[in-house]
Every structure is written in C-alpha cells, then in structure tokens.
Amino acid sequence: xxxxxxxxGPDPAARRxxxxxxxxxxxxxxxxxxxxxxxVRINHIPHYILPGPLLVARAxxxxxxxxxxxxxxxxxxTFMALTVAVLGGVGLALLFxxxxxxxxxxxxxxxxxxxxxxxAIAPLILIYVDNTHVALLICAWIVAFFPILSNTTLGxxxxxxxxxxxxxxxxxxxxxxxxxxxxxxxxxYFLGGLRIAGGLSLIGAVVAEFTAGTAxxxxxxxxxxxxxxxxxxxxxMFAALALITITGVVIFLFFTALSHxxxxxxxxxxxxxxx
Amino acid sequence: xxxAAPVTGSSGESAAERPGAxxxxxxxxxxxxxxxxxxGVVALQDLDLAVGRHEFVSLLGPSGCGKSTALRLIxxxxxxxxxxxxxxxxxxxxxxxxxxxxxxEPTLMPWATVFDNVLLPLKLQxxxxxxxxxxxxxxxxxxxGFEKAYPRELSGGxxxxxxxxxxxxxRPRVLLMDEPFAAxxxxxxxxxxxxxxxxxxxxxxxxxxxxxxxxxxxYLSNRIMVMAARPGRIVDEHRVDTPDRLVVRDDEFRTSPxxxxxxxxxxxxxxxxxxxxxx
Numbered sequence: 001x002x003x004x005x006x007x008x009g010p011d012p013a014a015r016r017x018x019x020x021x022x023x024x025x026x027x028x029x030x031x032x033x034x035x036x037x038x039x040v041r042i043n044h045i046p047h048y049i050l051p052g053p054l055l056v057a058r059a060x061x062x063x064x065x066x067x068x069x070x071x072x073x074x075x076x077x078t079f080m081a082l083t084v085a086v087l088g089g090v091g092l093a094l095l096f097x098x099x100x101x102x103x104x105x106x107x108x109x110x111x112x113x114x115x116x117x118x119x120a121i122a123p124l125i126l127i128y129v130d131n132t133h134v135a136l137l138i139c140a141w142i143v144a145f146f147p148i149l150s151n152t153t154l155g156x157x158x159x160x161x162x163x164x165x166x167x168x169x170x171x172x173x174x175x176x177x178x179x180x181x182x183x184x185x186x187x188x189y190f191l192g193g194l195r196i197a198g199g200l201s202l203i204g205a206v207v208a209e210f211t212a213g214t215a216x217x218x219x220x221x222x223x224x225x226x227x228x229x230x231x232x233x234x235x236x237m238f239a240a241l242a243l244i245t246i247t248g249v250v251i252f253l254f255f256t257a258l259s260h261x262x263x264x265x266x267x268x269x270x271x272x273x274x275x
Numbered sequence: 276x277x278x279a280a281p282v283t284g285s286s287g288e289s290a291a292e293r294p295g296a297x298x299x300x301x302x303x304x305x306x307x308x309x310x311x312x313x314x315g316v317v318a319l320q321d322l323d324l325a326v327g328r329h330e331f332v333s334l335l336g337p338s339g340c341g342k343s344t345a346l347r348l349i350x351x352x353x354x355x356x357x358x359x360x361x362x363x364x365x366x367x368x369x370x371x372x373x374x375x376x377x378x379x380e381p382t383l384m385p386w387a388t389v390f391d392n393v394l395l396p397l398k399l400q401x402x403x404x405x406x407x408x409x410x411x412x413x414x415x416x417x418x419x420g421f422e423k424a425y426p427r428e429l430s431g432g433x434x435x436x437x438x439x440x441x442x443x444x445x446r447p448r449v450l451l452m453d454e455p456f457a458a459x460x461x462x463x464x465x466x467x468x469x470x471x472x473x474x475x476x477x478x479x480x481x482x483x484x485x486x487x488x489x490x491x492x493x494y495l496s497n498r499i500m501v502m503a504a505r506p507g508r509i510v511d512e513h514r515v516d517t518p519d520r521l522v523v524r525d526d527e528f529r530t531s532p533x534x535x536x537x538x539x540x541x542x543x544x545x546x547x548x549x550x551x552x553x554x
C-alpha cells in the first residue's frame with residue numbers, strides 16, 4: 001500500500017499537487033507580464049505613462065545601487081516595527097488575559113489606535129518626535145500591533161473550557177494555566193495575526209516614509225517612489241514599487257512557512273487531509 | 276440468572292431493599308445540595324446522594340437534569356449554592372490527585388503527544404520523575420506504543436482511552452466520568468465498557484458515572500440514580516447488584532433476561548422522570 005504516513009514514498013498525485021501549487025501562480029504571473037508588455041507595445045504607450053516590464057527590469061538593475069540601501073532602510077523599519085508590535089501586542093494580550101477588567105479598560109484605546117488612519121496622524125508624529133527614524137517606527141508599529149494584540153487576546157481566551165476545568169481540578173497555578181494551556185491555545189491565532197501584521201508593518205513603514213519624504217527626509221523605498229515621480233522617471237517608480245510588492249510577498253511567505261512549521265503536527269489549519 | 280426480582284428501586288417494582296438506603300461505607304455524601312447559576316437557572320435542588328467506597332454509581336437522566344453539574348460539584352469544580360458535600364476521608368477534600376475526571380469529549384491538548392497529555396496531571400504537580408507512571412497508565416488502557424502519537428492521529432475510541440489514562444495517572448481513588456462514551460460508536464462503547472469494568476475491579480475505584488443511556492447504566496453500575504429536570508433532582512434509585520446478587524458483567528449478561536428486565540424497569544423510571552421534569 002502506498003502511504004505517505006509510512007514513509008514508503010510520496011504519492012505521485014501529491015507530488016503533482018505540490019508542483020501545481022507553485023507552477024500555476026508563476027504561470028499566471030508570466031501571462032500577466034506578457035500581456036502587460038503586449039498592451040504597451042501594441043498601443044505605443046509612452047514609458048512616462050506606463051513603462052513595459054523590460055524597461056522596469058532594466059531600471060531595477062541600473063538603479064540597484066540606490067534601490068538596495070533604500071530597501072534596507074524600509075526593511076529595517078518594517079522588522080523593527082514588527083518586533084515591537086509582537087512584544088507590545090503579546091505583552092498587552094498576556095496582561096488582558098490576567099484580568100477581564102484590564103482588557104475592558106484598555107481594549108477600546110487599542111481600537112482607537114487601529115481605526116485612526118495612519119496617514120492622518122503620521123504628520124503629527126513626525127512633528128512631535130524629533131528623530132525621523134523613531135517617528136517612522138512608531139507609525140509602522142501603530143499599524144502592525146493591533147492584529148497581534150487582537151488575535152493573541154482572542155487565542156488566550158479560546159482555551160478549551162473543559163481543559164481549563166481539568167487544570168482547575170488538578171490545582172494548576174495561574175502561571176501553569178498560562179504556560180501549558182493558554183499560550184499553546186493562542187499560538188495559531190498569534191501566528192495568524194503575525195501574518196497580517198507582517199504585511200501591515202511594511203505598509204505602515206511605507207506610508208510613514210511617504211509622509212516623512214514630503215518633509216524632505218527619509219531614504220526608504222517610498223522616498224525613491226516620490227523622488228522618481230517628481231523626476232517623471234516612471235520606470236524607476238515601477239521598479240521601487242515592484243521591490244515593495246516583492247518584499248511584502250516574501251514577508252507573507254516567510255510567516256506562512258513559519259506558521260506551517262509550528263502548527264503542521266497538530267493544528268487543523270496546517271494539516272494535510274486525504275479528502 | 277433469572278428475571279425474578281431484577282432491580283430494587285424506589286419506584287417499588289421489586290423492592291427487595293429499602294430505597295434510598297445509604298451504602299455501608301460512605302465515601303462522599305451530598306446533603307440538600309442545590310446549585311443556582313448566575314443566570315437564575317436552578318440546575319440542582321435539594322439533592323441527596325451518598326456514594327459508597329468502591330461503588331459504581333450512575334447518574335441517569337435526560338439532558339438538562341443537572342447530572343453533569345452534580346458531578347462537577349463532587350469534583351470541586353464550583354461550589355453548591357446550598358447544602359453540603361462531605362468526604363468521609365478528609366484527605367479526599369484536600370488531595371487533588373485523589374479524583375480523576377473524564378469528560379464527554381476526550382479533551383486532549385492537540386499540540387501535545389499522547390505521552391505529554393497523560394503526563395499533564397503529574398506535570399501540574401511538578402513531578403518530573405513520572406515517566407513510568409505514564410507508561411503504566413497507557414498500558415492499563417491498552418495504548419502502549421502510542422506515546423509519541425498526536426491526538427489527531429488517533430480514533431475516537433483511542434482518544435477516549437488517552438483521556439481515561441490521564442485520569443488514572445495520578446492513581447485516584449475516585450473516578451468521575453461525564454458521559455465519556457456518548458460520542459462513540461456502539462462497538463467501541465461496548466469494548467470500553469468492559470475495559471472500564473475490568474479496571475474498576477482491579478483498581479478498587481469508586482466511580483460516579485453520568486450517562487443518558489439506560490443500557491449502559493444497567494451494564495456498568497451497582498446503583499443507578501434517576502434524575503429529573505427543572506429543577507435537577509434525584510427521583511428514583513435502582514440497584515442492579517444487591518448483597519445477595521452480585522452480577523457478573525460479561526457478554527452473556529448483556530443478553531440475559533435479568534439485564535433486559537433491569538433495562539425495562541429503569542427505562543420506565545426514566546420515562547416517569549422525564550414526565551416529572553416536563554421533558
């Protein structure tokens with residue numbers, strides 16, 4: 001009997017399925033790029049309106065020396081904001097899990113931070129905070145921390161009721177309930193939040209850079225987009241845009257892989273099914 | 276085994292023994308116990324129940340009659356709003372390890388292996404040298420070799436065995452079971468019934484077993500307490516085993532006239548209880 005559980009060898013159907021999962025999105029991407037190129041060529045669209053994909057690629061290569069440092073700046077802000085969002089979001093969620101009154105008191109203000117458009121408060125933050133780098137970090141953090149807080153709080157409160165009773169029956173301490181039950185229960189929720197927050201921290205960083213860029217400071221990818229817009233260097237604009245998009249996709253894939261790695265042994269969302 | 280004088284009970288159909296009499300060696304006693312929830316629902320009212328040492332008592336009743344609530348109160352998961360629950364051995368009241376609890380669902384931690392799930396009660400007592408006890412508990416329920424498996428890799432019956440092993444690992448003297456086999460298919464349920472009885476005999480436990488199955492309660496129990504709803508209370512009591520008739524539980528018993536007669540009487544009693552509770 002051919003069975004992946006017994007380690008005899010991968011099923012050809014499963015191998016084909018895995019191949020298609022990678023090949024199909026790539027094929028769609030290639031078709032889109034070819035279509036884009038054809039539209040530009042057939043309609044003779046000038047490059048300052050819509051550059052063709054080859055021109056964008058050339059701009060990416062030619063300007064790599066300026067784009068790479070800009071990417072690094074954006075990535076630095078993104079990951080620092082995400083790290084602070086994880087620490088702050090998880091820390092606050094753990095605090096909320098200790099008392100519903102703490103949660104009731106503070107959660108509305110977390111929502112206020114989330115629903116206030118970052119683009120509207122970024123200029124204020126840039127005025128109040130002298131260090132532009134720190135100001136950008138705060139902007140990106142505000143956007144990224146809510147999904148972590150919200151999901152982790154939900155996860156910590158989603159521990160199986162009967163298991164909570166069991167812990168109570170055996171006289172578990174609050175710390176043991178947290179460590180052995182609430183935290184593992186919250187893990188899938190936290191990782192879901194992390195996937196959202198990863199993308200959002202990049203968006204937050206870019207939005208903040210745009211705002212800071214208009215004030216004449218900043219050297220991230222957003223500033224490169226603004227700069228090339230002023231110079232009507234549309235291919236470079238597209239190249240910077242492509243880099244941001246690719247970065248976002250890579251961040252998403254990274255956290256998807258991390259989530260799979262941590263959950264595939266037990267959680268429904270990461271398990272393979274025969275049917 | 277004959278169908279004569281099958282079950283003693285307060286319904287009066289063959290009262291060889293006075294109904295409501297306390298067992299000789301009482302382990303836990305509930306007197307006038309009531310439970311009212313915060314939403315005003317009265318789950319239990321004036322409940323009297325005495326469970327004897329090494330006895331197998333079933334709480335039988337329709338949904339919502341408070342049988343699970345009664346079990347949880349015995350376990351100490353919540354306090355009664357009226358009445359008292361007394362353990363004749365004061366050590367029971369103190370020791371958390373003296374009670375094993377099995378829920379209707381296996382209630383396993385999906386992120387932990389079978390071994391770690393069974394280890395949990397000992398881990399919570401900060402016992403790091405408990406490996407052999409986990410192995411023993413798994414052997415008792417016939418799951419040797421499954422230590423490294425995750426719950427998702429097990430069948431429903433095997434998950435329930437893990438749950439029972441977890442309840443056994445602290446070597447409790449009292450086992451409280453809340454409809455543990457309700458979600459299982461009949462074949463698995465029969466097998467687990469037999470395994471449970473074998474363990475009960477060999478380990479000399481006291482078992483309080485909540486069920487809504489007449490057949491299961493008659494097969495397993497020494498004594499069956501029939502409960503009615505609104506409010507939850509005990510309305511009838513039946514003894515399957517009497518001092519002069521200790522029934523041997525085996526496949527023959529399941530098809531015996533005595534078993535069928537017991538089931539008939541308990542079913543009748545349950546139907547009356549359901550009418551009394553408006554069910």
